[in-house]
Amino acid sequence: MITFVHFEVKTENYQDMNILDGRTLAVDIRRELAEAVVEIKENGGKIPHLAAVLVGEDPASQVYVRNKVRSCEKIGFKSTLIRKTADVTEDQLMAIVAELNEDDDIDGFIVQLPLPDHIDEKRVTLAIRPEKDVDGFHPVNFGRMAQGLPAYIPATPNGILEMIKRYHIDTAGKEVVVVGRSNIVGMPMGILLAQKAYPGNATVTICHSRTADLSEHTRRADIIVAAIGRPEFITADMVKEGVVVIDVGINRVDDPSAERGYRLVGDVDYNDVAAKASWITPVPGGVGQLTVVSLLMNTLKASRKEIYS
Ligand code: L34
Secondary structure, eight states: OOOOSSOOOOGGGOSOTTBOOHHHHHHHHHHHHHHHHHHHHHTTOOOOEEEEEEESOOHHHHHHHHHHHHHHHHHTOEEEEEEEOTTOOHHHHHHHHHHHHHOTTOOEEEEOSOOOTTSOHHHHHHHSOGGGBTTOOSHHHHHHHHTTOSOOOOHHHHHHHHHHHHTTOOOTTOEEEEEOOOTTTHHHHHHHHHSSSSSOOOEEEEEOTTOSOHHHHHTTOSEEEEOOOSTTOBOGGGSOTTOEEEEOOOEEEEOTTSTTSEEEEOSBOHHHHHTTOSEEOOSSSSHHHHHHHHHHHHHHHHHTTOSOO
């Protein structure tokens, strides 16, 4: 039996029971984090401090990092945004990482991806001290996560776990199909859902671009995690009745009728798939919201030295 200490879902808060409502959950989690900050202040502790490095002008990255910084402000965390133009050299970026590693006031930091082509993302990721790697991208954190040891879990998979927990979605013995094998979503998600834990104990299949017959797998799935990066790729004919759909994709598609000239769609053909699903995450307002608050949860853990003492 799992007991939820302060994570009890108040189902009356969630209007449409078919929708895994990331926005409402994010509000709840931010409230909990704000309460934690108040408590830290009362006890004269150190305010959690997140730093983010943003390179270049990628429009989506700018939105995501802005959401992270704003969320810090909302809950009373300190945040530092370091912006560099796309022509920053790899060595300059490495110097910034080295500085952040040494800065005692900063509990954790991230380097927003993707980076420009001339910068080696792996080299940068490896340079971040695992103790401050609140993105959980460093192989030390990935390895610890894979072995079920205390680790920073990447924000998107961690957010999905949080969503599954708070909606009391059953994963034990379920057929989970993860579509996508990235280091930051697909692979960690597969490992976590197969672990002997809750949420976990699922039978996991990881599908990717070389999967012979994707539909054969997705049609069997009780839970689908779609992290492909292709708009509306998962269609209604590919899923069974009652499936739980977690849509990680955030794709901008041209839409002259929209104010900004584009709209956001997931990797799932939402309307048709929703009609068959027992639960589904919307885009926007689903997984992306949890990605942001997960990073804040990791930052609180960093400031409390919960993972690395
Ligand atoms: N280093 N790079 C690093 N860490 C990360 O955790 C990320 N990720 C992914 C891209 N690169 C990264 C993010 O921050 C994806 N991601 C992210 C963050 C926030 C949102 C989506 C993805 C988000 O706020 N989504 C909103 C809509 C945003 C919009 O309007 O465009 C939502 O409701 O889904």
